[in-house]
Amino acid sequence: MFIGSYLCPVFTPSSYYNGYNISILPPPSPRTHEILLNLHMHTRYSDGFVSHDQVAAAALKAGLDAVIVTDHNVWVDGPEEYYRKNGSKVLLLVGEEVHDQARDPQKNHLLVFGAGRELATYAYDPQFLLDKVNQSGGLAFLAHPNDPPSPAIGETDITWVDWTARGYHGLEVWNWFSEFKGHIKSKLHAIYYAYNPTRSACGADPEALRRFDELLAGGRKLVMIAGSDAHALPGRLGPLRRTLFPFEFHFRTVNMHLLLPRPLGEDSAQDAALIYETLRQGHAFIGYDLPAPTRGFRLTVHGSEKTGTMGDEFSAKGGITLQIKLPLRVECTVFKDGQPVKTFRNRDLCTYITSEPGIYRVEAYIQYKGQRRGWIYSNPVYIKR
Numbered sequence: 001m002f003i004g005s006y007l008c009p010v011f012t013p014s015s016y017y018n019g020y021n022i023s024i025l026p027p028p029s030p031r032t033h034e035i036l037l038n039l040h041m042h043t044r045y046s047d048g049f050v051s052h053d054q055v056a057a058a059a060l061k062a063g064l065d066a067v068i069v070t071d072h073n074v075w076v077d078g079p080e081e082y083y084r085k086n087g088s089k090v091l092l093l094v095g096e097e098v099h100d101q102a103r104d105p106q107k108n109h110l111l112v113f114g115a116g117r118e119l120a121t122y123a124y125d126p127q128f129l130l131d132k133v134n135q136s137g138g139l140a141f142l143a144h145p146n147d148p149p150s151p152a153i154g155e156t157d158i159t160w161v162d163w164t165a166r167g168y169h170g171l172e173v174w175n176w177f178s179e180f181k182g183h184i185k186s187k188l189h190a191i192y193y194a195y196n197p198t199r200s201a202c203g204a205d206p207e208a209l210r211r212f213d214e215l216l217a218g219g220r221k222l223v224m225i226a227g228s229d230a231h232a233l234p235g236r237l238g239p240l241r242r243t244l245f246p247f248e249f250h251f252r253t254v255n256m257h258l259l260l261p262r263p264l265g266e267d268s269a270q271d272a273a274l275i276y277e278t279l280r281q282g283h284a285f286i287g288y289d290l291p292a293p294t295r296g297f298r299l300t301v302h303g304s305e306k307t308g309t310m311g312d313e314f315s316a317k318g319g320i321t322l323q324i325k326l327p328l329r330v331e332c333t334v335f336k337d338g339q340p341v342k343t344f345r346n347r348d349l350c351t352y353i354t355s356e357p358g359i360y361r362v363e364a365y366i367q368y369k370g371q372r373r374g375w376i377y378s379n380p381v382y383i384k385r
């Protein structure tokens with residue numbers, strides 16, 4: 001029986017504590033430093049059309065804090081550092097997107113971060129590859145786990161199919177390019193979206209989300225990420241030439257927001273380690289920043305023993321309060337074990353109280369250009385018995 005209840009009063013964080021003895025409340029989560037990270041893209045080292053310097057320049061223009069370049073089957077050693085301009089800086093990190101190039105048909109793309117070495121030689125066996133990633137201290141995410149074909153533009157289905165593999169850290173539940181492919185039924189569609197790129201992104205992939213929830217229900221602790229899969233493809237129609245979806249566009253669109261325990265500093269190696277550890281722990285959410293900035297979203301969990309956020313575990317004993325803070329008054333749904341349990345409408349502060357163990361996460365939606373879009377996807381919190 002579901003015994004959760006909810007409140008959605010209009011309150012401020014300070015008024016929330018009225019009537020409580022603040023001195024006995026658990027300390028607030030120290031994860032207050034939010035950074036923007038875009039983490040799946042390709043340069044000229046594989047099938048992209050830009051250099052690392054151009055990636056960094058676009059990221060600086062878009063105001064990102066960090067990017068991870070993930071060229072196909074090549075780990076590029078060298079360009080990993082802070083890039084600076086006009087008092088701003090961005091940390092460019094180098095990962096890799098690995099797949100077995102001899103496999104027919106092509107499947108199983110794996111994003112590898114932080115391994116610090118070339119791993120494409122192990123691509124022939126996904127489990128062997130995952131073992132090598134873990135031995136190298138890296139992170140592995142299944143790229144576009146559900147990826148539709150688009151014959152109109154010569155793109156095949158490159159879904160993840162090896163579901164017996166273990167040892168990955170999460171799923172890319174929203175891949176901008178896969179979603180775009182799914183829209184393209186003819187060349188005319190491709191032209192339409194090339195000139196109307198803001199029409200394409202509507203939300204995380206429902207099948208990938210379903211798979212994510214299913215894997216969590218099986219006892220795994222996983223992290224959801226979103227990737228732009230940016231290439232800056234050159235488009236050509238007769239005399240017309242156009243870069244399809246420039247990097248700066250992607251960097252203003254779907255990003256990861258990470259909650260760090262300290263601000264980024266000057267040491268690129270230390271900051272890289274901090275970013276990877278934060279991703280590994282799932283202290284992060286997906287934000288679709290084009291309709292409106294998602295910076296400031298928080299899912300804070302108050303348990304009887306501690307206060308924490310996404311990625312953390314709590315005991316259900318004594319009850320749990322999920323406190324949701326949204327940057328705008330929008331629609332927001334709480335999911336428990338993959339099922340919606342409460343939807344709030346036109347709210348920017350919501351509270352959900354429960355004593356039911358389960359895996360909880362939050363989605364928020366926004367109206368943009370006449371369509372309801374997925375706006376924010378939190379990573380889960382784990383409420384144990």
Ligand SMILES: [Zn+2]
Pocket residue numbers: 097109143144158
């Ligand atoms: Zn891929």
Ligand SMILES: [Zn+2]
Pocket residue numbers: 040041042097229
């Ligand atoms: Zn890719």
